[in-house]
Amino acid sequence: MRLQELTFEEWLEHAFGHEVRFQQAPWYFDPDHDWWDPRPAQAIAYFTRLFEDPAPALKGFADRQIAQGLTYLVNTMASGDSRWFCSTEVPVRERLRSVEAIVPFFERLFKPRCTPHLSHLSEVDAGTLNGVCYMWWDAFPSLAFAGDPNLPTIHDCALSTMERTLHLDSLACQESALHGLGHWQSGHQERVAKIIDEFCAPDAKIDARLLAYAKSARCGCVL
Incomplete structure (x- = not known):
C-alpha cells in the first residue's frame, strides 16, 4: 500500500517499528510491503x-530497529532515491535546514550510540549503528540535480555539514564525515583538501x- x-x-x-529479521531480508524488500510516498x-x-x-522521536526503538529504519528511509540501495531532498518543489531554505540538521542528528544519535570503532577497517566490535553512520553520505539520496539553480548553495551546505560533523568528539562520526568528503572530493577538490588539512x-x-x-x-581514495 x-x-x-x-x-x-x-x-x-x-x-522504525518493524521487527529486525536475522535470517531473511528486511521487511522493505518484501514484494507486498507498504511504502511511504508523501x-x-x-x-x-x-x-x-x-x-x-x-532522542524523543526514537525513544523506545532498539538500535537495530533504528539502523533498519534509517536504511529504509535514506539508503538508496534499500528503497531507492525518492527525490525528496532534491525536489525544487520544496523551498530552498527548507532543504538547507534539513541538510544542516544532520549535524545535531549525528551529535545526538550517532555520537552517544556508536562505539569507538572504525567501519572501514571492519572492526568486529563496532556497534549496531556504526555501519549506518559510516555509510551515511555514501548511501544518502541526491541533494540537487544539474539544472537546479540552488545546486551550488546546497552542495556548499552539505560540505559544511560534513566539516562540522568532522569536529564532533566521536570516532564514528569523524570517520563518516571523512568517508563523505572522500566521495565528494572529485567535484570539490580544493574545498575537501582545505577541510581535511585543517582537521589534520x-x-x-x-x-x-x-x-x-x-x-x-583527501585524494578521494575511499570505497
Whole structure:
C-alpha cells in the first residue's frame, strides 16, 4: 500500500517499528510491503524534525530497529532515491535546514550510540549503528540535480555539514564525515583538501588509524 497521509508519529512507527529479521531480508524488500510516498515538502519536514531532535522521536526503538529504519528511509540501495531532498518543489531554505540538521542528528544519535570503532577497517566490535553512520553520505539520496539553480548553495551546505560533523568528539562520526568528503572530493577538490588539512593540523590529537583514512579521503581514495 502506498502511504501518503501519515502523521509524524505514524511515520516513525512505519519506518522504525518493524521487527529486525536475522535470517531473511528486511521487511522493505518484501514484494507486498507498504511504502511511504508523501509529497516532497512533507518528507523534508518530517526528516528535519527527526534530524533536529532524534532522542524523543526514537525513544523506545532498539538500535537495530533504528539502523533498519534509517536504511529504509535514506539508503538508496534499500528503497531507492525518492527525490525528496532534491525536489525544487520544496523551498530552498527548507532543504538547507534539513541538510544542516544532520549535524545535531549525528551529535545526538550517532555520537552517544556508536562505539569507538572504525567501519572501514571492519572492526568486529563496532556497534549496531556504526555501519549506518559510516555509510551515511555514501548511501544518502541526491541533494540537487544539474539544472537546479540552488545546486551550488546546497552542495556548499552539505560540505559544511560534513566539516562540522568532522569536529564532533566521536570516532564514528569523524570517520563518516571523512568517508563523505572522500566521495565528494572529485567535484570539490580544493574545498575537501582545505577541510581535511585543517582537521589534520600538526597539533591535532587524532587517532593514527583515522589520520591514515583522512589522507586517503583527501585524494578521494575511499570505497
